Amino acid sequence: MxxxxxxxxxxxxxGAGPDQPVLITGxxxxxGLATALGAARAGWTTIATMRDTAxxxxxxxxxxxxxxxxxxxxxxxxxxxxxxxxxxxxxxIAEHGRLDALVNxxxxxxxxxxxxxxxxxxxxxxxxxxFGVVALTRAALPHLRASQGRVITVTSVGGIVGQPFNEPYCxxxxxVEGFMESLAPVAAAVGVDVAVVEPAxxxxxxxxxxxxxxxxxxxxxxxxxxxxxxxxxxxxNVFVTAQSQAAAAAxxxxxxxxxxxxxxxxxxxxxxxxxxxKLADLDGSxxxxxxxxxxxN
Ligand SMILES: NC(=O)c1ccc[n+]([C@@H]2O[C@H](COP(=O)([O-])OP(=O)(O)OC[C@H]3O[C@@H](n4cnc5c(N)ncnc54)[C@H](OP(=O)(O)O)[C@@H]3O)[C@@H](O)[C@H]2O)c1
Numbered sequence: 417m418x419x420x421x422x423x424x425x426x427x428x429x430x431g432a433g434p435d436q437p438v439l440i441t442g443x444x445x446x447x448g449l450a451t452a453l454g455a456a457r458a459g460w461t462t463i464a465t466m467r468d469t470a471x472x473x474x475x476x477x478x479x480x481x482x483x484x485x486x487x488x489x490x491x492x493x494x495x496x497x498x499x500x501x502x503x504x505x506x507x508x509i510a511e512h513g514r515l516d517a518l519v520n521x522x523x524x525x526x527x528x529x530x531x532x533x534x535x536x537x538x539x540x541x542x543x544x545x546x547f548g549v550v551a552l553t554r555a556a557l558p559h560l561r562a563s564q565g566r567v568i569t570v571t572s573v574g575g576i577v578g579q580p581f582n583e584p585y586c587x588x589x590x591x592v593e594g595f596m597e598s599l600a601p602v603a604a605a606v607g608v609d610v611a612v613v614e615p616a617x618x619x620x621x622x623x624x625x626x627x628x629x630x631x632x633x634x635x636x637x638x639x640x641x642x643x644x645x646x647x648x649x650x651x652x653n654v655f656v657t658a659q660s661q662a663a664a665a666a667x668x669x670x671x672x673x674x675x676x677x678x679x680x681x682x683x684x685x686x687x688x689x690x691x692x693x694k695l696a697d698l699d700g701s702x703x704x705x706x707x708x709x710x711x712x713n
Contacts, residue, residue, distance in 0.1 A: 442522030446620035495548025541584030
């Protein structure tokens with residue numbers, strides 16, 4: 417795919433300025449695609465990665481329509497494949513000489529409950545949503561330290577509030593939140609900002625891409641069938657009023673470009689409402705103010 421030339425950008429205060437490379441995962445659809453477009457519009461040289469680059473057409477067409485095709489470069493990266501992570505980062509550094517930001521966006525949902533799904537389903541959810549984030553973040557950190565860059569990770573309100581029939585997904589997102597909250601003060605000590613972004617329902621292929629066969633799942637749900645049916649009904653309604661992809665992407669791009677972002681960012685009022693049922697520390701600053709001083713004498 418073509419290499420971005422970068423545009424003459426506005427310079428964000430604090431963090432890196434546009435015209436510099438940001439790597440985004442899972443840009444074939446949804447929030448990742450919208451974030452790639454938003455980053456390119458903001459002037460970033462956008463390394464839009466996806467596990468199957470044959471799916472790049474939608475992104476490239478939208479980029480051309482929006483006049484930002486010259487700022488978007490599509491690279492292959494499967495977050496569960498260490499080789500593609502290493503190859504992609506090597507290519508970015510060889511071509512651009514630096515990496516200023518990473519957006520961990522790729523993720524995959526899964527519907528089920530402990531008794532109805534296999535242990536391997538939990539492992540799969542952890543591989544994509546958690547270990548994929550850990551693997552890429554570890555590999556990117558030396559470059560982000562060099563650029564004094566940022567790691568922005570898309571988690572979910574489901575990374576704070578456990579949601580019924582989302583046990584593997586929420587467990588993985590909780591793990592990502594814990595990983596990033598622990599990493600943030602350590603990364604800050606070496607000049608790298610870390611933030612998590614928590615959307616509520618966003619109108620994406622996230623639900624359809626789970627390839628759910630609702631009647632079959634309910635038929636096989638035994639005593640869980642009525643609860644599962646109610647869950648499916650609710651989800652259908654929730655996604656009718658879901659946030660748009662562009663609206664969910666906007667705070668991610670803002671977190672890349674502006675002043676040092678808050679540790680925790682909700683993308684909508686609905687997301688804040690859900691998360692605040694559990695969190696007193698809505699933007700994560702109280703925890704960061706608690707732990708950052710542990711690393712200074
Ligand atoms: N939509 C929502 O309501 C919602 C709410 C809260 C949080 N989120 C989070 O937002 C993020 C983006 O999801 P979305 O809503 O935009 O859904 P989406 O349209 O299904 O996008 C998910 C993206 O992740 C990619 N992906 C999946 N497995 C991957 C892997 N192993 N390596 C690299 N890429 C992989 C998908 O690629 P393929 O096209 O190849 O499958 C796709 O590009 C996820 O982290 C999700 O958990 C979504």
